[in-house]
Amino acid sequence: MSTKYIFVTGGVVSSLGKGLTAAALGTLLENRKLKVTLQKFDPYLNVDPGTMNPFQHGEVYVLDDGAETDLDLGHYERFTRTSLTRVNNLTSGQVYQRVLENEREGKYLGKTVQVIPHVTDEIKARIREIARISDADVVITEIGGTTGDIEGLPFLEAIREFALEVGYSNSLFIHVTYVPFIRAAGELKTKPTQQSVAKLREIGITPHILVCRTERPLSKELRQKISLFCNVPVEGVIEEKDVDHTIYEVPLMLQRERMDELICRLLHLDAPPADMSHWQDILRKIIAPKHRVRIGMVGKYTGLKDAYKSVDEAIGHGGIANDCGVAIEKIEAQDLTPENCAQQLKGLAGILVPGGFGDRGIDGKILAAQYARESGVPYLGLCLGMQIATIEFGRHVLGLEGAHSTEFDKASPHPVIALLEEQENVKRLGGTMRLGAQEVQLQVGSRAGRLYGEFVSHERHRHRFEFNNRYREQYEQAGFHLCGLSPDGELVELIEIEKHPFFMASQFHPEFRSKPDAPHPLFRGFIAAALARTQEESA
Numbered sequence: 018m019s020t021k022y023i024f025v026t027g028g029v030v031s032s033l034g035k036g037l038t039a040a041a042l043g044t045l046l047e048n049r050k051l052k053v054t055l056q057k058f059d060p061y062l063n064v065d066p067g068t069m070n071p072f073q074h075g076e077v078y079v080l081d082d083g084a085e086t087d088l089d090l091g092h093y094e095r096f097t098r099t100s101l102t103r104v105n106n107l108t109s110g111q112v113y114q115r116v117l118e119n120e121r122e123g124k125y126l127g128k129t130v131q132v133i134p135h136v137t138d139e140i141k142a143r144i145r146e147i148a149r150i151s152d153a154d155v156v157i158t159e160i161g162g163t164t165g166d167i168e169g170l171p172f173l174e175a176i177r178e179f180a181l182e183v184g185y186s187n188s189l190f191i192h193v194t195y196v197p198f199i200r201a202a203g204e205l206k207t208k209p210t211q212q213s214v215a216k217l218r219e220i221g222i223t224p225h226i227l228v229c230r231t232e233r234p235l236s237k238e239l240r241q242k243i244s245l246f247c248n249v250p251v252e253g254v255i256e257e258k259d260v261d262h263t264i265y266e267v268p269l270m271l272q273r274e275r276m277d278e279l280i281c282r283l284l285h286l287d288a289p290p291a292d293m294s295h296w297q298d299i300l301r302k303i304i305a306p307k308h309r310v311r312i313g314m315v316g317k318y319t320g321l322k323d324a325y326k327s328v329d330e331a332i333g334h335g336g337i338a339n340d341c342g343v344a345i346e347k348i349e350a351q352d353l354t355p356e357n358c359a360q361q362l363k364g365l366a367g368i369l370v371p372g373g374f375g376d377r378g379i380d381g382k383i384l385a386a387q388y389a390r391e392s393g394v395p396y397l398g399l400c401l402g403m404q405i406a407t408i409e410f411g412r413h414v415l416g417l418e419g420a421h422s423t424e425f426d427k428a429s430p431h432p433v434i435a436l437l438e439e440q441e442n443v444k445r446l447g448g449t450m451r452l453g454a455q456e457v458q459l460q461v462g463s464r465a466g467r468l469y470g471e472f473v474s475h476e477r478h479r480h481r482f483e484f485n486n487r488y489r490e491q492y493e494q495a496g497f498h499l500c501g502l503s504p505d506g507e508l509v510e511l512i513e514i515e516k517h518p519f520f521m522a523s524q525f526h527p528e529f530r531s532k533p534d535a536p537h538p539l540f541r542g543f544i545a546a547a548l549a550r551t552q553e554e555s556a
């Protein structure tokens with residue numbers, strides 16, 4: 018069977034959840050026993066989002082191979098079994114970098130270098146490369162941005178050419194669009210969708226399927242109208258309503274609309290219907306859980322929805338593992354003071370301090386860790402959250418006055434967190450941290466070992482600073498157990514405080530490896546401990 022290609026574009030407005038739609042389609046096709054891979058094209062000029070502020074672009078998602086990528090790749094990995102690499106995320110920055118390198122090397126043999134064909138060829142080559150590496154039956158390619166953006170044009174031109182080259186029975190275009198409800202008129206409106214499709218047709222792309230994002234159900238008449246005006250058969254007009262409870266509803270929603278069936282028909286894919294019963298079981302645990310807890314996340318971009326996307330998801334997965342609904346309360350670290358901290362954090366069943374950079378909010382995070390340690394509230398620290406726990410313990414238990422990370426205080430008398438040796442001469446900011454999956458060895462007899470049920474794990478990293486080995490003995494003796502180390506024993510990867518119901522923190526980012534059907538052990542353990550605390554308090 019030849020490889021099939023599905024291209025997902027977006028229209029009318031951004032933030033429609035194109036990535037989610039692509040990922041949910043991946044779930045359905047995988048459950049039809051097809052091998053699927055997903056890739057994202059981002060039209061911005063940054064080489065990768067690693068240097069972008071979360072306010073610009075939400076979370077930076079890290080892959081096993083250390084690539085710093087768009088957060089949609091997180092959706093892809095959570096919704097499917099695919100394991101992605103840096104090849105699965107292409108930015109305009111990367112394309113131009115490559116084209117310019119080729120030009121300097123004389124590879125264009127004296128030709129004028131142009132967007133068409135040189136840039137578009139580079140983009141098409143990437144689609145082929147993904148197909149070759151992944152050996153997938155179906156390659157789903159999502160084009161970032163909105164139709165009509167100048168930046169996106171080379172990508173649209175490239176997929177148009179690509180579809181022609183592989184043949185129309187091997188390729189298909191899905192356009193995710195918006196059908197707004199206009200309150201004053203009391204109606205859903207189709208005009209923005211019509212215009213967006215017209216824009217695509219101008220470029221030479223005719224979508225086969227329109228995924229209509231909407232607040233309200235699409236009536237039969239409305240579907241017919243969209244079908245007629247947009248030149249898409251009515252069965253290709255798919256309703257994707259705002260979810261009631263969780264994003265994990267989307268695959269089932271698309272299945273009800275028979276989108277996977279239509280795709281298989283259009284692409285001549287002979288695949289059995291998707292059995293989604295395990296997915297339904299996951300949904301049941303999210304929508305009607307037996308238990309409920311409230312977790313506080315003390316962070317920096319708490320007003321921004323996507324800044325801690327994977328952490329939010331992984332907390333939810335920990336909930337699924339415990340049949341427990343989790344309400345996450347976002348607490349702005351810089352608003353915590355010694356005076357209001359106990360009051361602000363009172364009643365929380367667990368406290369989580371996520372990763373971060375820069376010194377805003379550091380003091381508030383230290384206060385939160387201190388509160389959790391002293392009052393026996395379960396604590397989970399992620400990356401910076403482990404560094405914070407180390408600073409707090411140093412200052413308040415070991416009496417190391419002024420203990421700090423050299424990221425925030427270069428002159429600290431007790432630099433308990435310091436720059437990794439390999440980082441000392443690094444000047445360029447992009448892609449130069451300690452990145453990606455590294456082996457972590459867990460100590461026999463530790464809580465971590467019991468939680469994981471094994472003693473070796475591969476965890477994803479994104480940091481420059483590290484526990485300072487000069488202080489190891491002092492910490493260990495006081496019960497701050499360094500229970501996970503790198504294979505050479507040189508780097509502290511995971512800590513736990515023994516005399517505490519649950520106080521664990523990792524230098525790595527467990528949130529990037531958690532899935533709804535395979536919750537990460539640290540999140541599973543954290544929510545179990547939070548639940549135990551909630552039950553104790555109400556007993």
Ligand code: GLN
Pocket residue numbers: 371372373374375399400401402424479480481482483
């Ligand atoms: N700023 C810290 C470091 O670079 C923590 C990084 C993180 O939390 N991802 O080590």
